[in-house]
Amino acid sequence: MKEVRVLEIKQSVFADNDKQAADLRQELKQKGIFLLNLMSSPGAGKTTTLMRTIEAMRDTFKIGVMEADIDSDVDARTIQKSGAKVIQLHTGGMCHLDAEMTRQGLDGLKVEDVELAILENVGNLVCPAEFDTGASKNVMILSVPEGHDKPLKYPLMFSICDVVLINKIDVLPYFDFDMDKCREYILMRNPNAKIIPICAKTGEGISEWTKWLAEEVKSWRAAE
Amino acid sequence: MHELGVVFHIMDSMEKVAHENEATGISKVVLELGEVSTVIESYLQNCWKWAAGKRDLFADAELIVETLPAVTYCEGCGQTYPTVEYGKICPHCKSPDTWLLQGNEFNIKEIEIY
Numbered sequence: 156m157k158e159v160r161v162l163e164i165k166q167s168v169f170a171d172n173d174k175q176a177a178d179l180r181q182e183l184k185q186k187g188i189f190l191l192n193l194m195s196s197p198g199a200g201k202t203t204t205l206m207r208t209i210e211a212m213r214d215t216f217k218i219g220v221m222e223a224d225i226d227s228d229v230d231a232r233t234i235q236k237s238g239a240k241v242i243q244l245h246t247g248g249m250c251h252l253d254a255e256m257t258r259q260g261l262d263g264l265k266v267e268d269v270e271l272a273i274l275e276n277v278g279n280l281v282c283p284a285e286f287d288t289g290a291s292k293n294v295m296i297l298s299v300p301e302g303h304d305k306p307l308k309y310p311l312m313f314s315i316c317d318v319v320l321i322n323k324i325d326v327l328p329y330f331d332f333d334m335d336k337c338r339e340y341i342l343m344r345n346p347n348a349k350i351i352p353i354c355a356k357t358g359e360g361i362s363e364w365t366k367w368l369a370e371e372v373k374s375w376r377a378a379e
Numbered sequence: 380m381h382e383l384g385v386v387f388h389i390m391d392s393m394e395k396v397a398h399e400n401e402a403t404g405i406s407k408v409v410l411e412l413g414e415v416s417t418v419i420e421s422y423l424q425n426c427w428k429w430a431a432g433k434r435d436l437f438a439d440a441e442l443i444v445e446t447l448p449a450v451t452y453c454e455g456c457g458q459t460y461p462t463v464e465y466g467k468i469c470p471h472c473k474s475p476d477t478w479l480l481q482g483n484e485f486n487i488k489e490i491e492i493y
């Protein structure tokens with residue numbers, strides 16, 4: 156007869172991942188690698204924004220990029236053209252990256268000589284918000300065609316992001332996107348969020364974003 | 380799919396717990412799921428069945444999901460109300476200055492091992 160025992164667990168489903176993420180964050184701090192986690196819905200402009208970001212910052216930092224894709228390497232090929240180090244992570248049907256997968260990706264990047272590692276997460280506004288990757292900063296892109304009410308529908312994503320880039324402002328005249336409302340909704344969820352409207356296509360607004368990022372990396376390095 | 384990723388996470392951490400307690404199998408896992416969490420129970424059950432078939436420890440593990448009601452607190456009048464019924468706007472004083480008190484939990488409550 157098998158002896159049956161009941162164990163009380165009482166922990167969040169995300170507790171293990173949170174712990175792994177905290178460990179990774181500390182390790183990266185010691186190695187001097189700033190990890191940026193970039194999230195958005197599919198097609199909001201992550202890869203295009205990344206290309207602009209690399210172009211503007213590659214003389215300042217050694218950049219490495221991890222492209223998380225469910226099952227393709229289109230984005231990794233695009234990024235390769237920028238000259239930045241890039242690695243493709245296949246999530247095997249998974250909707251997000253967790254801390255362990257991020258660690259494996261960083262190992263694959265041979266991260267020792269990278270100063271700024273950027274993770275293009277899976278296009279999704281729900282799951283990546285729940286799984287801490289160990290990143291130093293989180294940024295998300297909301298694109299104009301998605302509508303200004305997204306912060307109301309995906310509050311968790313907006314509340315964990317340090318920056319919200321509002322992309323595709325070139326198409327504002329064709330959509331009933333209300334920028335003021337959007338700001339208000341974002342700040343309701345996250346009073347500390349920095350909001351930067353950009354057009355990744357033309358490069359408008361990119362310098363404000365890269366200036367913010369460079370400063371964050373600097374103050375992160377200076378902290379103890 | 381979100382639910383599948385979540386199921387893998389639960390199984391990974393419960394496998395650890397089972398090993399630490401020298402169990403030969405897991406017969407039950409009980410979760411607490413908030414009413415407005417991002418997970419859908421029926422998907423979760425389907426993913427569970429699929430993933431359990433692939434792991435020895437979980438071969439006959441049943442998944443029990445207990446729902447926790449969502450409750451919102453209003454800064455305007457200090458009262459609480461059911462979130463699913465009324466959303467962001469307080470039904471008592473119409474204030475939009477409200478926040479979720481409980482309802483997005485996603486916890487592993489207990490497991491049964493043998």
Ligand SMILES: Nc1nc2c(ncn2[C@@H]2O[C@H](COP(=O)(O)OP(=O)(O)OP(=O)(O)O)[C@@H](O)[C@H]2O)c(=O)[nH]1
Nearest residue numbers: 196197198199200201202203278322323354355356
């Ligand atoms: N009009 C306009 N189109 C843009 C802008 N930025 C990106 N796009 C277009 O939007 C589409 C998707 O851009 P990507 O950069 O591939 O978006 P992504 O978020 O990386 O997409 P996934 O990786 O598939 O989730 C492409 O056709 C881009 O050319 C912009 O500022 N304005």
Ligand SMILES: [Mg+2]
Nearest residue numbers: 201202230275
């Ligand atoms: Mg992309």
Ligand SMILES: [Zn+2]
Nearest residue numbers: 453456469472
């Ligand atoms: Zn009220």
